[in-house]
Amino acid sequence: MSEFVSGPQAWVGAWSEKRAELSPDRVGLVDASTGRRFSYADLDERANRTARLLRARGVDREDRVAVVSRTRPEVVDLFLATAKTGSVLAPLSHRLAPPELAALLGRVDPALLVVEAPFLEGTRTALDEAEGVETTVVAVEAADDEASPAADTPTYVETVPTDDGPVETPPLSPDDTHLLLHTGGSTGTPKETVISHRAVVWNSLNTIASWGLRPDDVTPLTFPTFHTGGWNVVTVPVWHIGGTVVIAREFDPGQLLATVEREGASVLVAVPAVLRMLTDHDDWAETDLSTLRVVKSGGGPCRDAVMAAWWDRGVDLSQGYGLTECGPNNFAMPDGWPREKAATVGKPAMHVDARVVADGEPVEPGAVGELQLRSPHAAAGYLDDAAESEAAFGSGWVATGDLASVDADGYYTIEGRKKDMFVSGGENVYPSEVEAVLAEHDAVDEVVVVPVPDDQWGEVGKAVLEGDESLTLADVESFCDGRLAPYKVPKHIAFVESMPTSGPEKIDRQAVADRFGER
Template sequence: MSEFTDGPQAWVGAWSEKRAALTPDRVGLVDATTGQRYTYAALDRRANRASRLLRSHGVERGDRVAVVSRNRPEVVDLFLATAKTGSVLAPLSHRLAPPELAELLGRVDPTLMVVETPFLEETRAALADVETAPTVMAVETDGDETVIADAPTYTDELPDYDGAVETPTLAPDDTHLLLHTGGSTGTPKETVLSHRTLVWNSLNTIASWGLRDDDVTPLTFPMFHTGGWNVVTLPVWHMGGTVVLAREFDPGQLLATVERAGATVLVAVPAVLRMLTDHDDWDETTLSTLRVVKSGGGPCRQSVMESWWARGIDLTQGYGLTECGPNNFAMPDGWPREKAETVGKPAMHVDARVVDGGDPVEPGAVGELQLRSPHAASRYLANDAESESTFGGGWVSTGDLASVDAEGYYRIEGRKKDMFVSGGENVYPSEVESVLSAHEGIHEVVVVPVVDDQWGEVGRAVVEGDESLTLADIETFCEGKLARYKIPNDVAFVDEMPTAGPEKIDRQAVAERFGEG
């Protein structure tokens, strides 16, 4: 290998010390919950202390550290410390039930677990069902002075000395993060992310989105998902910008953060972007500092995008997944509004194609989206069959359906598993949902297939919104916008859509409840 690919600049472990050397007094992290601000010099000192903590508990190169916590500075400490020591960070969702958490812990097999106090009981219940027996350390919730029985606390265990630590020589392909997927089908898979993957996604994002060293971004994703690290946190830190995090999401507080911090970059799931536009403070909040605003994690409704456009914000849609990127596309300069439902064109260091049975399809045809990039992962942890299926062909098989038009713009049509066949015709729920969401009486909508004696399957529209809507109203609204076989044959209502992750609709839960015959 060349000196560049072997050197510390090719892996994440040197980032905090490099930033501390180059921009020591610049603020890298703001904790909106406590008001604490951390310079890059302070973050590096904290990472040094955390590195010594890990080693005092027997964590060495290649060992795994699991963390169950909301977004907080201690999770950042662990990210930087595992990067320095060559160990592996495995953030696990605090939303998982003990049996689900137990299954992931059995795969991860951590040497050390760091758990925020609200989640200690569930974590211990999960550990009781697995053979792994890590040391468990508690992070006390802000203002919580409760003594944690039988668990050392992170604060008490931290060594005082914060000078430079000895670091191993790492290779770019060494693992740094184990991030689990969204878990739309059964227990989430653990994706193995190397230092190379993280560095390349960061470089790709900086180049394709035009990030700057003065960027400020509020973190809207949890740090147990790829969004919490790879969507914008690491790219912004790579440039020397500022990340603002908080324990909980609140639309009013997020709007206040955008204005108070002078946020320049905001990336969020569509539901969060909609909640911001619906909030009472929307019209009064200053948004003029925002330069890059993107939607990810699912299709963003036209009405939501128009609300942002009306405020002079050039909101666009992105696309990614834990297994690749996740920042894979960008909108070209001067993109036309009629391309708003697309995710744009492949980013600088990404190849994309749409295939059917391995062969590229014609422009406009629907097939599976495949991606190829140096920021792609290589495998799942302890899952050879799924690894071969997803990564084995030289391209990452996303499991998503897409089309690409004659101008090279890619449109996401939905998950392969969500598509259904009605009377011999393929129906893509996301297309139907995009049309229905424009109805003023529909707040959110998910279309699921149900068994039909005549057509095999037909669509059922599950609606959060005006419950006086009838099927006839929906049919009338869809006339001329959708082929007849795509129009739902039934409608059901929910008070609130179930969510999986940060305000992301749990389609599986909707299908399980409403998708029966």
């Protein structure tokens, strides 16, 4: 802990208490899966009860609380309660296989493990495989599911104390850890990123200031809470300013459209696949979208056709950029931004410095290099991984591992991951550029381009397509003629019924490469 110790107003622990004082009757959370609505007074009382549960279970300051669950009010309780007690919340993906979950449990080593009932069996298997992890398991009984916890497992409802009065909060530094969030890596065990109270607060302030959030904003949460998007994209910023967050256990495009209309949603952030599914739904044309004021795409490039569909409905959709290690809200579109800048992520947000470098030096406008970021909302590093932390954070800038360019007007464009770029006949090929062209074809719903070995050129592209399987390689070559340089045009194609995903409907590029990375 740093030497500076602040009052609770400078860190996340007092937020539910402050909101309960300033706007006690305003709705802070809506659970669309059950219809329950929670005021800020309700949320603070629930957080106080959960804080007492943590202490009763022996969870001390800096101890870790892991949770394996879908998005539900109890996970919100844990977020607010760990902030009050100075303990650390480590949400873990319920989508992981037991060996993968075991590796993360071994890394996090939680003092308490809270598990939603449907995932108890897999989590217990993971615990059996995790080395040296001794923890207490508390189950959240999912009343809206058939699954129930085993009789010998204490449940959240039975365990949480009834006293919802104020709890004593320890002195904390803004540099103390509030969250451990695992990266979305699809090879090896994901890294656990250390997120301080300071980072959460600054990302929230940055988002409010740069995106123009308001106290009357309502946002449906489309990201899972084991993802930085589940907390830091809009949930925490909206709570910070006193708005309303709507959650649900599962994603369904029809239900999300209904939520937007029913709740009068004004802010919506989602990955491109979700935004496309909304436009493809039967209810799209009839849904009232007039309340939407801020709509952002993140987690990958958004296709022109999808953006145009939203614009045609009068919604000012634009693209954003973030990562677990920094922010994640790093860019904003200027007021009145021109449509020809739609492929960019805009300009650096209020409290963010950005640069594009090659060999450690800034590149000329238009040139491609690695994107680096600097902001008080950057993470502190990776848990128990000094080498990776030094590589990513050691220069004073966050090395994102993403390729980008900045134009003469100061707009940044994400060109793809450094690791995704390949060299064909001595020329750099950026898959995202090729994918953007192929996605314009009427027969293509989704596309991922991966490199495959080639005797003549070293590597060439293979386009893995989701769409009309009557499309031929000759069709692809003809469509790309005049749109792409010949060396960028894929030399092989393959089809999938649906793209594999990792995280919130985000395409798992590594899984595609693993399956199709041979000729």
